[in-house]
Amino acid sequence: MTDLASNVFRDPRHDPVLRDEIVAALAIAPGECHVDATFGAGGYTRALLAAGAQVVACDRDPDAIAEGQALVAEAAGRLTLVHGRFGEIDRLLAERGIDAVDGIVFDIGVSSMQLDRAERGFSFQNDGPLNMTMAQDGETAADWLNSADEGAIADVLFHYGDERQSRRVARAIVAARPLTRTGELATVIRKALRHPPGAPKDPATRSFQAIRIHINGELDELKAGLDAAERLLRPGGRLAVVSFHSTEDRIVKNFLRERSGGDAAGSRHRPALAPPARAATFLPPARRVRPGKDEEARNPRARSATLRSAVRTDAAAWSAGSTTQEAISC
Numbered sequence: 001m002t003d004l005a006s007n008v009f010r011d012p013r014h015d016p017v018l019r020d021e022i023v024a025a026l027a028i029a030p031g032e033c034h035v036d037a038t039f040g041a042g043g044y045t046r047a048l049l050a051a052g053a054q055v056v057a058c059d060r061d062p063d064a065i066a067e068g069q070a071l072v073a074e075a076a077g078r079l080t081l082v083h084g085r086f087g088e089i090d091r092l093l094a095e096r097g098i099d100a101v102d103g104i105v106f107d108i109g110v111s112s113m114q115l116d117r118a119e120r121g122f123s124f125q126n127d128g129p130l131n132m133t134m135a136q137d138g139e140t141a142a143d144w145l146n147s148a149d150e151g152a153i154a155d156v157l158f159h160y161g162d163e164r165q166s167r168r169v170a171r172a173i174v175a176a177r178p179l180t181r182t183g184e185l186a187t188v189i190r191k192a193l194r195h196p197p198g199a200p201k202d203p204a205t206r207s208f209q210a211i212r213i214h215i216n217g218e219l220d221e222l223k224a225g226l227d228a229a230e231r232l233l234r235p236g237g238r239l240a241v242v243s244f245h246s247t248e249d250r251i252v253k254n255f256l257r258e259r260s261g262g263d264a265a266g267s268r269h270r271p272a273l274a275p276p277a278r279a280a281t282f283l284p285p286a287r288r289v290r291p292g293k294d295e296e297a298r299n300p301r302a303r304s305a306t307l308r309s310a311v312r313t314d315a316a317a318w319s320a321g322s323t324t325q326e327a328i329s330c
Helices: 003-007 019-026 043-050 062-067 069-075 086-094 141-145 150-161 166-176 182-192 204-215 218-232 246-259 293-298 300-304
Strands: 033-036 054-059 079-083 101-107 233-243 306-311
Touching: 019 043, 019 101, 019 233, 019 306, 033 043, 043 054, 043 069, 043 101, 054 086, 062 069, 062 079, 069 079, 086 101, 086 218, 101 218, 141 204, 150 166, 150 204, 166 182, 182 204, 204 218, 218 233, 218 246, 233 246, 246 306, 293 300
Parallel strands: 033 054, 033 101, 054 079, 101 233
Antiparallel strands: 233 306
16 A cells, blocks of 8 residues: 555545545546546545545635645655636646546535634634635625625525524514624524524524525536536546535436436336437436435534445537547656
């Protein structure tokens, strides 16, 4: 075992969710080129490297790229870090002479590194500025909350946070403006929902999640990333996606079902559809994977995680853009 492999699971900042299951789904052969589309603190990248892959890792957060340089040095030429959005991974890799890869993993949502830093404004566990921007630019959560109308805020909380009392929370947010701190926002939400101090399952979690998803355009980014992965994977390439929100998981599930021809079969609740006009770009996806009880106990973030994976066929991508049958070496 190389020094890199022996150290791969020892990053104290980050325990990547479903790590072993991801490595199994990607079925890495030494020397293959794999993409970690959401680098974060590098948990999945370390596992891919330990399995013998050449890795290209992407992140829109400049802090992740800067702090990942130590791992680049450790990997001794087997890791390339790319600053950019994973919805553009095919373009970002093409700029570096890579037209096809053997595997891609996505870890959708906020990273542990971002959550743990109060100054990033993603969490109410420690008070900080109401920011939430993954790329550290553009409109912040405070900018949006202090200017959006009540109806728009309520819609975001309902659709992205499953907040059933979204209108009550939105009304309270508008009444409390201007808001500048995560602690302020959390207090407003708790009061609106009549949540007693110290009670379990803090209701602010749902609204914080919804606001973060909106500010970072995460659902549109996920859709773009799946299309990009379809274009970038070579025949036989493997796609693995870990999501933490029901809407995210539904997007992944529907994408893989559609691209594998699964919609045509119908069910006892729905008539069969006409065969798709385009050939399936993925084989039927593997069964979804959820964390075991041991992992949930060790890593609370794992409790809401779902892994879906599938293997690329040799059919042309449905999404716009070109594909190639042969990968240029990483």
